[in-house]
Amino acid sequence: MSVEQFSTKGRLADVGEGITGDELQLAARNHGMPLEALRYDLTPPGLHYVLVHYDIPMTSASNWRLTVDGCVEQPLSFGQTELRAMGRQTVRVTLECAGNGRANLHPRPISQPWLTEAVGTAEWTGVPLADLLQAAVLREDAVDVVFTGADHGYERGVEQDYQRGLSVAEAIDSGALIAWEMNGHPLPPQHGYPLRLVVPGWYGMASVKWLRSIEVIDHEFTGYQNAVAYRFRTEAHDAGEPVTRIEPRALLIPPGSPDFMSRHRFVAAGTITLRGRAWSGWAPIERVEVSVDAGATWQDAKLDAGSNDDLAWRSFEYDWDAGPGEHVLTVRAYDESGRVQPVEAPWNRGGFANNSAQRITVLVQ
Amino acid sequence: MSVEQFSTKGRLADVGEGITGDELQLAARNHGMPLEALRYDLTPPGLHYVLVHYDIPMTSASNWRLTVDGCVEQPLSFGQTELRAMGRQTVRVTLECAGNGRANLHPRPISQPWLTEAVGTAEWTGVPLADLLQAAVLREDAVDVVFTGADHGYERGVEQDYQRGLSVAEAIDSGALIAWEMNGHPLPPQHGYPLRLVVPGWYGMASVKWLRSIEVIDHEFTGYQNAVAYRFRTEAHDAGEPVTRIEPRALLIPPGSPDFMSRHRFVAAGTITLRGRAWSGWAPIERVEVSVDAGATWQDAKLDAGSNDDLAWRSFEYDWDAGPGEHVLTVRAYDESGRVQPVEAPWNRGGFANNSAQRITVLVQ
Incomplete structure (x- = not known):
C-alpha cells in the first residue's frame, strides 16, 4: 500500500450517505462546545472547541524555543522567560473553526463533521506579534510571515508540519498575540502548550498551535494550509479565494430540557427568556x-x-411567549460592517464558513 | 407532535447505514480522549472523556446542598463547607464509558457512537461515601442507595432526572467518593461541578455528576438508568444483566504521524517502542x-x-522491529481476576462494554 492509498484526496458525500467512519474518528477526537455552555462569558476549561489536524505533539516548556527569522535585520530566538520579558497583553477572543457548520451542507464535504458548535471564547495572554516583528526589524523585501507548529502529519497525500502564513499587514494589524496563557492558566496541551498564535477575528486555522517558528519570507506563502486547504471553491480545480475572517453568527442556548438522542427540546408553556451569543470577525x-x-x-x-x-461574542435575549405545540427557533446576526448572517449560506466544496442559521426544534407542553 | 415522536425508542443501524445525524450530534457535544493522550499518567484538563446524557446543568457551589436521607436514622444535609469537614481522600481512577467501542459493533446500536477513546484517568478528591452513610446510620431495612444528579431530560420517551442506584454493599465496598476536586482543581462544569459521585472500577454511568441527593431505599432501585438503559441484552425485551464494572482493555498510543482524515499512521522503519495503557475495573x-x-x-x-x-491504568511498552510495508497493530489485556480482553467481544443490543481489541493500521516507510 502506498502513501496515496493511506492519505486520500478529499471528496463529497454521496446523496443520502451517512457520516463515514473517517468522519466519526475526527468527531470522537475533536469536540465542539455543548451549546448550553453559551451561558458562560468565558468558556470553561475543556468546553472550548478543539480541532487538531494531526496529533497533539509531546511538548515541554523548559526546552521550547521560538525563532523569528527570514527577512529580518535581527533574527531572534526566545525561551519562555525571554519571551515573557517582551511584554504581556490579555485579549478576549471568540474563536470558531472554519469548518463549523460543514456537516449541515448538501452535498456534505467529507472532513471534520461539525454541526454548529465549533466555537469558544477565551482570554488569551501573551505578547503582541507586532512587537516581536518590530524587535526583529522587518526588511524591505518582507512579504509574508509563516508560522510553523510542532504538529506533523499527512493531509490529502501531502506530508507537512502544520503551517500557515499571513501577509505582513495582516500579521501586524490583526492584533495577533503569541499566547502562553488561556483564561489565566498555562495553555492546555490541546490548545498549543507551551505557545500558540492567536489571530483575533480569524477562523481558528490561522491561530497556529505549538508555535516554534516565525519566518518572514519575500514572496507569497504557498504552503498547503493556505494554498490548498482553506480556500472557498465550488469546483475541485478552482484556485479559490482564501478563508480569512469569521462570518457573523448567532446561536441560542437551547431552552428547556433535551431528549438524549434527538436533542429536541421540551419546554413548559409560558414566557421563556431565550438567550444566546453572537459574534463576527469582521466588525462588532x-x-x-x-x-x-x-x-x-x-x-x-x-x-x-x-x-x-x-x-x-455579545450576549442577547428575547422573551418568547411559548404556546403549546411544536416550534422551530432560529436566529441571525448583523454586524457593523453590513454583513448579515444568511438563513442558508452558499455551499462550497471545503465546507467552510457555513453560517446558515441555527434551527432548534422545541415541543412546548 | 407528541413526546413519543420527540423522544423515540432505541434501534439498531441498518446494514451499511452510516452514522446518523442524531449520533453525530452526540459525538460533537461529548468527546473522547485523543489516543496520544495515553502518554499522560493523569489526563490533562479537557482531554478526559465526557458523556452528558442531557445538558450540563447551571450549578452554583454557594447554594448547593447534598442531602442523605431515606432509610437512615440521621438524615443529613451538607453545604460545601460542611461536606469538606467530613473528611478528604484522593484516589486515582481510570473511568471509561460503558458505551466505549459501541460504534465498532455490527449491527451498530444507535446511541453515542464511541470508537475506543471514551476513557481518562484523574485524581479525584472528596469524602468517602461509606463515611457519609455511616454518619447517617443505615437502618436495617436499607437495600439500595439512589444517587440523583441535577441534569434533567428525556430518554427513549421517559422524562427523568439522571439517577443511578447501587446496593448498600456496593456503595460501601466500592471505595466510592463524593468528589469536589479533579486533579487538584474544582470539578469542571462538564465533570459535575460542584459535587459528583466517583465509583472506582465501575463504568462511568455509576459516577453520577452534579450530585444533589443520596436516598437510601428499602427495595431494589428500578429507575430507568438501572433497569432499562444499562443492561446487557441480545433481544429488546430481555430483562438483561446489569452493566457494572469495567472489562479489561489495553490501548496503544498510535505510533508515528497520522493522516488527518483516515488516522492511518506513517512510521519510519527501525526499532519503534510502542507504548500504551491497560486497565480493568475487576482487578489489577x-x-x-x-x-x-x-x-x-x-x-x-x-x-x-x-x-x-x-x-x-498501568503503562506498558514493546519494542517493535518495524520493517517496510503495511502492518496492523493490536493489543490485549489480562487482569488478576482471570479476565482476558477478547479480540472480538460478544455483541449486545445496547453496545455496552465492547472491549474488542484496538486495531491500528500503520504504513512503515
Whole structure:
C-alpha cells in the first residue's frame, strides 16, 4: 500500500450517505462546545472547541524555543522567560473553526463533521506579534510571515508540519498575540502548550498551535494550509479565494430540557427568556433577530451593553411567549460592517464558513 | 407532535447505514480522549472523556446542598463547607464509558457512537461515601442507595432526572467518593461541578455528576438508568444483566504521524517502542500482549512497576522491529481476576462494554 492509498484526496458525500467512519474518528477526537455552555462569558476549561489536524505533539516548556527569522535585520530566538520579558497583553477572543457548520451542507464535504458548535471564547495572554516583528526589524523585501507548529502529519497525500502564513499587514494589524496563557492558566496541551498564535477575528486555522517558528519570507506563502486547504471553491480545480475572517453568527442556548438522542427540546408553556451569543470577525455585532416560527417572521433581540472586546461574542435575549405545540427557533446576526448572517449560506466544496442559521426544534407542553 | 415522536425508542443501524445525524450530534457535544493522550499518567484538563446524557446543568457551589436521607436514622444535609469537614481522600481512577467501542459493533446500536477513546484517568478528591452513610446510620431495612444528579431530560420517551442506584454493599465496598476536586482543581462544569459521585472500577454511568441527593431505599432501585438503559441484552425485551464494572482493555498510543482524515499512521522503519495503557475495573492488570501482525502472533509487553492505584491504568511498552510495508497493530489485556480482553467481544443490543481489541493500521516507510 502506498502513501496515496493511506492519505486520500478529499471528496463529497454521496446523496443520502451517512457520516463515514473517517468522519466519526475526527468527531470522537475533536469536540465542539455543548451549546448550553453559551451561558458562560468565558468558556470553561475543556468546553472550548478543539480541532487538531494531526496529533497533539509531546511538548515541554523548559526546552521550547521560538525563532523569528527570514527577512529580518535581527533574527531572534526566545525561551519562555525571554519571551515573557517582551511584554504581556490579555485579549478576549471568540474563536470558531472554519469548518463549523460543514456537516449541515448538501452535498456534505467529507472532513471534520461539525454541526454548529465549533466555537469558544477565551482570554488569551501573551505578547503582541507586532512587537516581536518590530524587535526583529522587518526588511524591505518582507512579504509574508509563516508560522510553523510542532504538529506533523499527512493531509490529502501531502506530508507537512502544520503551517500557515499571513501577509505582513495582516500579521501586524490583526492584533495577533503569541499566547502562553488561556483564561489565566498555562495553555492546555490541546490548545498549543507551551505557545500558540492567536489571530483575533480569524477562523481558528490561522491561530497556529505549538508555535516554534516565525519566518518572514519575500514572496507569497504557498504552503498547503493556505494554498490548498482553506480556500472557498465550488469546483475541485478552482484556485479559490482564501478563508480569512469569521462570518457573523448567532446561536441560542437551547431552552428547556433535551431528549438524549434527538436533542429536541421540551419546554413548559409560558414566557421563556431565550438567550444566546453572537459574534463576527469582521466588525462588532449590531443587531440580532430571533424567529420562533422557523424564519417566517423575525423580531429584534435585546443586546447586552457591549464591551471593549470587539471580537468576543455579545450576549442577547428575547422573551418568547411559548404556546403549546411544536416550534422551530432560529436566529441571525448583523454586524457593523453590513454583513448579515444568511438563513442558508452558499455551499462550497471545503465546507467552510457555513453560517446558515441555527434551527432548534422545541415541543412546548 | 407528541413526546413519543420527540423522544423515540432505541434501534439498531441498518446494514451499511452510516452514522446518523442524531449520533453525530452526540459525538460533537461529548468527546473522547485523543489516543496520544495515553502518554499522560493523569489526563490533562479537557482531554478526559465526557458523556452528558442531557445538558450540563447551571450549578452554583454557594447554594448547593447534598442531602442523605431515606432509610437512615440521621438524615443529613451538607453545604460545601460542611461536606469538606467530613473528611478528604484522593484516589486515582481510570473511568471509561460503558458505551466505549459501541460504534465498532455490527449491527451498530444507535446511541453515542464511541470508537475506543471514551476513557481518562484523574485524581479525584472528596469524602468517602461509606463515611457519609455511616454518619447517617443505615437502618436495617436499607437495600439500595439512589444517587440523583441535577441534569434533567428525556430518554427513549421517559422524562427523568439522571439517577443511578447501587446496593448498600456496593456503595460501601466500592471505595466510592463524593468528589469536589479533579486533579487538584474544582470539578469542571462538564465533570459535575460542584459535587459528583466517583465509583472506582465501575463504568462511568455509576459516577453520577452534579450530585444533589443520596436516598437510601428499602427495595431494589428500578429507575430507568438501572433497569432499562444499562443492561446487557441480545433481544429488546430481555430483562438483561446489569452493566457494572469495567472489562479489561489495553490501548496503544498510535505510533508515528497520522493522516488527518483516515488516522492511518506513517512510521519510519527501525526499532519503534510502542507504548500504551491497560486497565480493568475487576482487578489489577497482570499482563499485556501486543501483536504487530493483526493478531496472528502475540508477544508479551513490558509492564511498568505498578502502583497502589489498582483501578488506575498501568503503562506498558514493546519494542517493535518495524520493517517496510503495511502492518496492523493490536493489543490485549489480562487482569488478576482471570479476565482476558477478547479480540472480538460478544455483541449486545445496547453496545455496552465492547472491549474488542484496538486495531491500528500503520504504513512503515
